Amino acid sequence: MTVWGALAGGLIGTVVLTGGLRVAQELGLTRMDLPLLLGTIFTDDRGRASLIGTALHFLNGLLFALGYAAIFAAVGHTGWWFGLALGVAQAMFAGGVLVTVLLPAIHPRMGSPWSDAEETPLLEAPGFLLHNYGRVTLLVTLVLHLAFGTIVGAFAAGL
Amino acid sequence: MERVGGYAPLRDYAVLGDGRTCALVASDGSIDWLCLPDVDSGAVFGRLLDAERGGSFRLEPTEPFESEHCYRPESNVLETTFRTASGAVRVTDAMTLADRTFRSPLRELVRRVDGLAGTVPMRWVVDARFDYGRRPARVERRGDRYVLLGRRDALAVKAWDAGTPAVVGTTVEGEFAASEGAVATLTLAAAHQEPLVYVRRSDAEQSLERTDRFWRAWAGRATYDGSWRAAVVRSALALKLLVYAPSGAIVAAPTTSLPEEIGGSRNWDYRFAWIRDAAWTLDALLRLGYDEEANAFFWWLMHASRISLPRLNVLYRVDGGTHLGEDDLDGLDGYRGSRPVRVGNGAAGQLQLDIYGAALDGIWRFACERGGLDRHTGRDVARIADWVCAHWRERDNGIWEARSGRAHYTQSKAMCWLALDRAAKLAERGWIPDRRERWTEQASQVQAFYQREGWSEERGSYVRAPDLQELDASLLVLSLFGCEEASSPRVLGTVDAVMRELGTGPFVYRYRGEDGVEGGEGAFLACSFWLVSALARGGRLDEATELMNELVACANDVGLYSEEIDPQTRDFLGNMPQALTHLALVNAATAIGDAESAA
Numbered sequence: 082m083t084v085w086g087a088l089a090g091g092l093i094g095t096v097v098l099t100g101g102l103r104v105a106q107e108l109g110l111t112r113m114d115l116p117l118l119l120g121t122i123f124t125d126d127r128g129r130a131s132l133i134g135t136a137l138h139f140l141n142g143l144l145f146a147l148g149y150a151a152i153f154a155a156v157g158h159t160g161w162w163f164g165l166a167l168g169v170a171q172a173m174f175a176g177g178v179l180v181t182v183l184l185p186a187i188h189p190r191m192g193s194p195w196s197d198a199e200e201t202p203l204l205e206a207p208g209f210l211l212h213n214y215g216r217v218t219l220l221v222t223l224v225l226h227l228a229f230g231t232i233v234g235a236f237a238a239g240l
Numbered sequence: 241m242e243r244v245g246g247y248a249p250l251r252d253y254a255v256l257g258d259g260r261t262c263a264l265v266a267s268d269g270s271i272d273w274l275c276l277p278d279v280d281s282g283a284v285f286g287r288l289l290d291a292e293r294g295g296s297f298r299l300e301p302t303e304p305f306e307s308e309h310c311y312r313p314e315s316n317v318l319e320t321t322f323r324t325a326s327g328a329v330r331v332t333d334a335m336t337l338a339d340r341t342f343r344s345p346l347r348e349l350v351r352r353v354d355g356l357a358g359t360v361p362m363r364w365v366v367d368a369r370f371d372y373g374r375r376p377a378r379v380e381r382r383g384d385r386y387v388l389l390g391r392r393d394a395l396a397v398k399a400w401d402a403g404t405p406a407v408v409g410t411t412v413e414g415e416f417a418a419s420e421g422a423v424a425t426l427t428l429a430a431a432h433q434e435p436l437v438y439v440r441r442s443d444a445e446q447s448l449e450r451t452d453r454f455w456r457a458w459a460g461r462a463t464y465d466g467s468w469r470a471a472v473v474r475s476a477l478a479l480k481l482l483v484y485a486p487s488g489a490i491v492a493a494p495t496t497s498l499p500e501e502i503g504g505s506r507n508w509d510y511r512f513a514w515i516r517d518a519a520w521t522l523d524a525l526l527r528l529g530y531d532e533e534a535n536a537f538f539w540w541l542m543h544a545s546r547i548s549l550p551r552l553n554v555l556y557r558v559d560g561g562t563h564l565g566e567d568d569l570d571g572l573d574g575y576r577g578s579r580p581v582r583v584g585n586g587a588a589g590q591l592q593l594d595i596y597g598a599a600l601d602g603i604w605r606f607a608c609e610r611g612g613l614d615r616h617t618g619r620d621v622a623r624i625a626d627w628v629c630a631h632w633r634e635r636d637n638g639i640w641e642a643r644s645g646r647a648h649y650t651q652s653k654a655m656c657w658l659a660l661d662r663a664a665k666l667a668e669r670g671w672i673p674d675r676r677e678r679w680t681e682q683a684s685q686v687q688a689f690y691q692r693e694g695w696s697e698e699r700g701s702y703v704r705a706p707d708l709q710e711l712d713a714s715l716l717v718l719s720l721f722g723c724e725e726a727s728s729p730r731v732l733g734t735v736d737a738v739m740r741e742l743g744t745g746p747f748v749y750r751y752r753g754e755d756g757v758e759g760g761e762g763a764f765l766a767c768s769f770w771l772v773s774a775l776a777r778g779g780r781l782d783e784a785t786e787l788m789n790e791l792v793a794c795a796n797d798v799g800l801y802s803e804e805i806d807p808q809t810r811d812f813l814g815n816m817p818q819a820l821t822h823l824a825l826v827n828a829a830t831a832i833g834d835a836e837s838a839a
Contacts, residue, residue: 112546112560125535127614192486194277194432195346197337198259199454201536205487205543205560213487213559215547 084150090236091146094229095139101225111215121190149233164234172226181207241267246291247576250812254318254798258335259485262494267309271297277432279494280511282371289581290572295369302361314459317452327358329418336447345429345437350448352425355418365413366397376410386412396429400441463529466833471792474799475822482819484558488540489513493815499578500814504759509585510815512555515595518602520823526609527830538606550627554592564588590637596628597655604662618672625663629682632656639714644756647705650694651714654723657687701737710753711741713767716774726777735774744807746790762804762813769824773831781835
């Protein structure tokens, strides 16, 4: 297992994840747009938000890849199948906690079930299991995170 | 006010709200409608749709009384004054807004009773029926509070100086005497799949006053200072209550199945956001100076439609969902026996081409105000325009959501022209990708089509569709959106024909022909205000002003409108308060203001 391999996997995995999400959007499967969600923490200009968000998303991808590498090292096993298993855990964390609970809590432009008439949020919260962004958003997210985990695992193991 | 079979007249209701859900309060103090936790959730108080089984929160004197209600000035806090032989009391109602200084309940209703004169015996009854009355509450006492439990929801009832609460079956109720100078407070705190928050009396009363201050400050931001300011500001306050704050969507009305004909079957669920209202909404918000709300609505519009782009859905759930299957609630009698009671809306699956014009005109107005669009939005807008080029030749269900089949509705075609015209204008400014050659060519074709096929020489007016040679009040909007010159002979002829054939007093029916649904309906209030706008834009200012005065006088005692009105009795019909009616009122007032300025 190499950290550089995991980082390379993280980079490519994020490309696949971001691209897959974009394709899913174009196919009308989901409204989930992670770069926009992340970028609008800092600006309400959609163009700039997408740029900032994309950069942040790739940074997150690399950080997660480092996390994967740490787990590989701690467990003493590396491989695409183990990456896939971690991808399941990451998808559950992202879909169940990160995007649905933590992001609305810190996002200055995102609504929540507690938003009332005093607030004018620009973004709707993803809702329970990302349901507000389309019925199959959770499935799309799961599949793409499985791909991410598999790629990181495979690269970390030297393919 | 006299109830008929337990039902208050629709004209008798005021609305409370907090940006998530709304309650309807009759002038006899009964809260007859409240969905929790959100405006499109199941009703907890549904007496509006079933006087026996619906449930309500009643608060009234136990002796004969007269009552009247009004909002506090430029506020959505409601005051109801009861007068009896023994004295007078005032009930102040509000759905409070969260106070960040302490943990507020998910939703909270506060009712404060002030003794004004003498001593008035009062009674209150909380009769919660979860899920549209299909699930009676289970009542539990917890300390000095009573909790009403549904499957996922819980309501905490707390009364201070309002008698000793008692449980009677599945209701919690109490009696007390309201003496001059005395204050009693009742709160209803709601939770949904989370722990209940118990509020203290001081917190509840503080929240009520804080909520009032918010509404006054918000109304004070309105930049409109023309004629009928009170009606315009009340409309803005009503519209703000229809905004679902968590997403920015605006529901057409907070109710379902209030009938367009008493005892009839034209009963629809309006607790959704219609794309059709986009242009009116953005125009009204921007004209009144509510830029933040306009921005939030624009973001909602672009975010909600993303899942179906370049095609737009007719309507969306407030959470952005697109699955709105229409079902009947069999267990409910319906308002004064008007069945079925529907949840969901089958119009979601229709093709309505006019919404593209409404959406692109709204985007155009917003872009002009903001000085442009971002690149991603611009690209999406161009795709919508391309979709219109490819589909304007199709028959559609039209603005009135006809269930009798599709047709080449004249208004739909004109709105397609509007969509392409606005796309070309946006491209001309460099705000969206430039495909003007195609858009202007297609715009010319659709314009030639509706001007040729939708015009009747015999009537001297536009008609509903080439094979439906009848008047349609939606044709009034052709001049409001600039599809046709407001002073052109064709528009003036259409305005006269609408007044002649669809008008009755100050009111206007939508159409007289078939639409695939049994029964009749009242006059459509938005169309009446559109007529005001059309007259004003066409230079007939005196007629417009006179009509506007008559229509403004037709609001109920708290300044609200429903969807329709019975021209003879002036009873309200249809869901209320209705966003489209209030939007049309704002548009009419500003149209007259514009015409006066130009004169």
